[in-house]
Amino acid sequence: MHARTSNRLKPCSKAMDEYISQVYKLAEKLSELMCENLGLEKDYIKKAFSGPRGPSVGTKVAKYPRCPQPELVKGLRAHTDAGGIILLLQDDQVPGLEFFKDGKWVEIPPSTNNTIFINTGDQVEILTNGRYKSVLHRVMADENGSRLSIATFYNPVGDAIISPAPELLYPHSLSFQDYLKLYATTKFTDKSTRFKSLKKIAGGQAKLLV
Ligand SMILES: O=C(O)CCC(=O)C(=O)O
Numbered sequence: 001m002h003a004r005t006s007n008r009l010k011p012c013s014k015a016m017d018e019y020i021s022q023v024y025k026l027a028e029k030l031s032e033l034m035c036e037n038l039g040l041e042k043d044y045i046k047k048a049f050s051g052p053r054g055p056s057v058g059t060k061v062a063k064y065p066r067c068p069q070p071e072l073v074k075g076l077r078a079h080t081d082a083g084g085i086i087l088l089l090q091d092d093q094v095p096g097l098e099f100f101k102d103g104k105w106v107e108i109p110p111s112t113n114n115t116i117f118i119n120t121g122d123q124v125e126i127l128t129n130g131r132y133k134s135v136l137h138r139v140m141a142d143e144n145g146s147r148l149s150i151a152t153f154y155n156p157v158g159d160a161i162i163s164p165a166p167e168l169l170y171p172h173s174l175s176f177q178d179y180l181k182l183y184a185t186t187k188f189t190d191k192s193t194r195f196k197s198l199k200k201i202a203g204g205q206a207k208l209l210v
């Protein structure tokens, strides 16, 4: 009986393995794009998340049952995700997912055309020193149908200690009066140029020539 059941599940688990290996590649690509966007080495996130066998990747399949009184419960209460990059394939008919944006809950429609929603977790916010935020989200209950969601988590391994990438910190060694001297010569330039000079001065690669 047990053997028959697992045979019947084989095509399903094969499809799942194929799906996971594709979303894994997508997560990796996204992590590289984020790094590129922030001026980090493109494998910075991957390396920070990895143990000897790469980052920790897991997939969670959830079924939210139809709920006759959706005003009384949530499918999943508001939270941010703890980990890294989350790739979410959700039901193609029953809605429920909402993201908190600009002070409002924004409803995400059911996934058509296999749309995958990407969410960044707390470790990405920490590693990027807040440039990519983890987003508050929740799942509402639905009275018309049950909802399927498949979430894949591209996370750090358990013993990884994630801290802000040094390139994204604002280290500097200037007193405020010296800062004002730098500021006086760069006031009307883009502030990122000023912050870059600050880092160079802190790293001993440049001197304040005033
Ligand atoms: O099921 C969903 O659509 C969201 C799941 C989720 O937010 C989570 O597992 O952290």
Ligand SMILES: [Fe+2]
Pocket (backbone or CB within 6 Å): 079, 080, 081, 137
């Ligand atoms: Fe979540």
